[in-house]
Amino acid sequence: MTAPAPNSSAAPLLDVSGIAISFGGLKAVQNFSLQLPRGSLQGLIGPNGAGKTTVFNLLTGVYQPQAGSITLDGQALRGLKPHQIAAAGLSRTFQNIRLFGDLSVLDNVRVACHLRGSHSLAGTLLRTPRYVGQERAMTERARELLALFSLADRQDEHACNLPYGDQRRLEIVRAIATEPKILLLDEPAAGMNPQEKKALADLIRTIRDRFGLTILLIEHDMGLVMEICERITVLDYGIIIKNGTPREVQTCPDVIAAYLGGASEMKGTETRR
Amino acid sequence: MGGFATVLLVIGINIVLAVSLTVVNGFTGQFSMGHGGFMAVGGYVAAMIVYYGSLRLWGSANFAGGFLSSASGDGAWLAGGDVLFVVACLAAGLAAAGAGYLVGLPSLRLKGDYLAIVTLGFGEIVRVVLQGTAPQIARSKADVVRETPVWKLATHLGGAQGFNLLPTYATLFWIYFAAVLTLIVVYRLKMSSSGRAFLSIREDEIASQAMGVNVTKYKVRAFVLSSFFAGVAGGLYAMYLGAINATDLGFQRSFEVIIMVVLGGMGSISGATLAAILLSILPEVLRAPPPVWPAGLALLVVMVIIQKVGISFGLTRGPADGIVLNIAISMRSLRRSWKFKPLVIVAGVTMALETARLVCLQQQIDIAQYRMVLYALMLIIMMIVRPEGLFGVREFWDYLPRRRAHSPSGPVAEASA
Incomplete structure (x- = not known):
């Protein structure tokens, strides 16, 4: 499917610059910046505990960022309540279905x-x-x-x-019903089989084209992310380690280290915490 | 007959209370224990307006109502006293709603048990403050009442003795007028988009916010609306008894209403109504238990009919029709024994109650002495057998065949995508 090329000359629809939050001593997200052009489909990936869902919670006002700014279509979102952010045009689904x-x-x-x-x-x-x-x-x-x-x-x-599959789909329908400009999908493919994932990939593209949405997607399934996302941001320990096209991300040594560091990295994290 | 009428009045007031509490405890899922307090606020405001208002306007606090308020009236349907009474009840509602707004504000931060404690504290504050007020100005001193400024009258609420000797305006008409009004308002609310916003808060507050529901606003709205009707109920209560005492409107009163809401099913309007009726009747019935077998038998017959209706409805939905199919379906449903579980339960309970009653008669045990124990026992059994309440979150008509999942704009037109 051919996606409409994002207009790079116009200002980005969502402009996140340098947001951060820490819980006690844990710096969950630091200096997170992101520009989403209108109509783009961006992926947000990272190992478990990298802070992806925290970014969503910061964007949607569940947590208040301790630094930085969030601008949606010229409207500053930082400090707004979740329902005001929803009204401004940012809608989401939840990792654990709600x-x-x-x-x-x-x-x-x-x-x-x-x-x-x-x-x-x-x-x-x-x-x-x-x-x-x-x-x-x-x-x-x-x-x-x-x-x-x-x-x-x-x-x-x-x-x-x-x-289960229908519940995931209903979450997406519900999010779209708020008539958002940007849709945040938090692991929509979790717990789905390959066929369902294939259908979901088509669905996400269709949604974007039909409703003219801009989509930010958290997903662990690399096949799905690489297939549908135009750009991908990789997060590790709350810091952006790479931002680029799927191909760039796949070949980036830092990303490979973050993922393939696997077991030993995870152990290191636990002791650090 | 007098006793019967009194029970009817109590039922009406309890319906207003239970249905209004459903808005807070049932719809938005907050746990308020302050309903007695809101009732007290409303009751005292209404009592003050009617009592001192009568003395100021007419120089006496005697009954000055028309036909609607007395049933033995002198021709006029409405008289000055009635107008004063209605105004007093509205003012009672507004005063309680104001109190509800104040209590609703902290509820923005608090959830569950914590909110329950706040509302409990509110109820106790109201009770203690009202008990500390100055003595009531006697009925004979109309001139004193006229000379005292209004704000000072508001401090003469009778203190620990309560506010007594009120003219009694709250007849069956007015109480059921209020009950029906409450039912209409709360029902329309539940079936509206505001109602869905309330329910979504109960289901999942975070998701509700993310979908753009202003959780704070709706929680406060629920509190204000609920306490408005509690205030009206308080006014009716004072005007039916002819007296009001804050001691009777403490947390015990709040609990009675909470029990009705829980028993009816959290969020079910018809459930709360039915529970209000049952729990008002039950203590009276237990004074001298009548034979239960006629009621039990009637219930059995009704249930059999409903099940038959269910079967024939199943037929219309089937792919083909005809007598042969009809019989086939009935036979199949006969074999599905779970369908008859309710019948067996009703029959069993009827027989058990009847046996117990006969044994008590034989042994000359006075059941009336144990009635509050029995009352509590029934609540316990109910909660064990059916913890979600009589109707759960649904309404009773959702249980009738083919009327599932009610939507205000009628049945589905399109099915294919």
Whole structure:
């Protein structure tokens, strides 16, 4: 599939510069910078415990960065609350699936649609035509999205009763329903078999093209990352060790050392901590 | 009949309380133990407005209502007293909502047990402050009331003796008016996008934030709304008893309401309503237990009918129809013995209760003496057998055949993608 070439002359959609956070003595992420051009598909990889999910948590406001700045489309995001960041156009999925288990599949998506509506208490209680119309539009949109991801026939099931693959997919649908500019996917392929991973790769590309999204992807499956990402950032011990195209990353000695250092490196980490 | 009417009034007030607490404890999953406190705030505000208001306006705190408030009225449907009463109840709700806002604010940081302790503390503060107020100004001293400024009247709330000798306006009409209003408001809320935002907070706060739900705002909203109705219930309670005493509205009262919410199922409006009805009736019924077998038999018949309906609904969904298929399906469902588990349980419980009752009659044991023990025992059994409450998070109609997963905008039109 041919991806639209990111326009390098325009300012990047997401501009992260020098964000950092430490927990006590542990410097989880240091001096993390990243420029995401509009429509790009970027990978974020690194060994376990490298700080990838922490970066996501910093970007989405779950943690507050202790230094640096985050700018999305000219809007400064640092210091905003998670829901404000979601409103600004940054949406995410979770590594450990965080669906609203006791709500139906449809309601999971409708919660996310909530963001782009107005909700006066009076309108809700009096069921004004405006409220009813909005509610209907929201349901319609949620159904369309579910249909697009072939989840339409499961819309009335409790989210916790879906099979694992569907739950992962529903997380993505839910994130897209907030109408984001940037989608952060945290290990979407975890626990999937090769066929499912193949389907997921296609899905991610389709999402990007169809919704005009910019995607930042954390993934451990190198095959998937190398296949779909245009650029890859490699993180180790909270520091960026390489930023480049898949080919550059694959041949970079630092990256190979970080990964193939494997067992001995991990032991070293534990004692250091 | 008088006793029966009283139970009906208590049921109505308990419905308002339980359904409103569902918004906080059931929908947003916060654990509030301050419902008694909000009720007390509302009750005292309403009592003050009606009592001192009557004295100021008409020089006497006697009943001045119309037909709706007395049932033996003198023709007029509404009179000045009724208007004062309704205004007082609204003010009670608003005052309690204000208190709910203040308590809701710390709940931004606190979760679970910690919030429970904060709300418990709030309830106790309200109780102690109200018990420390100055004595009530007597009914005969209307001129004193007229001369005292309003803010000073608010300190004469009767202290430890409670606020007494109120005119009683809260009739069945007003209490059930409030109950129905509460049910409509809370139901519409649950089925709206705000309601889904509430529920998403209960399910997963972090994911909820990430999806753009302003968790803080919605938590406070839940608190404010819930305490508004608790305040109204407090006003109704004071005006039905003709007296209000903060001692009765301590944490024990809060717990009674929490039990109703938990028993009904966290987040289920119909569950909370049913639990409010059952738990209001139960202590009265246990005073002199009537024979249970007629009710048990009726319940069995209803359950059999519902199951039959379920089978015939299954038929319409089937690939083909006809009598042959009908019989085949019935036979299959007969063999699936789990379907009859509820029937066996109901029959067994009925027989056990009936036996126990007869034994007590034979041995001349007075069950009424043990009624609170039995009440508590039933709660314990209920929690062991069905910890998710009567209906879980759903409503009772979700259990009827073919009415699963309710959505406000009707059934699905499209299925194919």
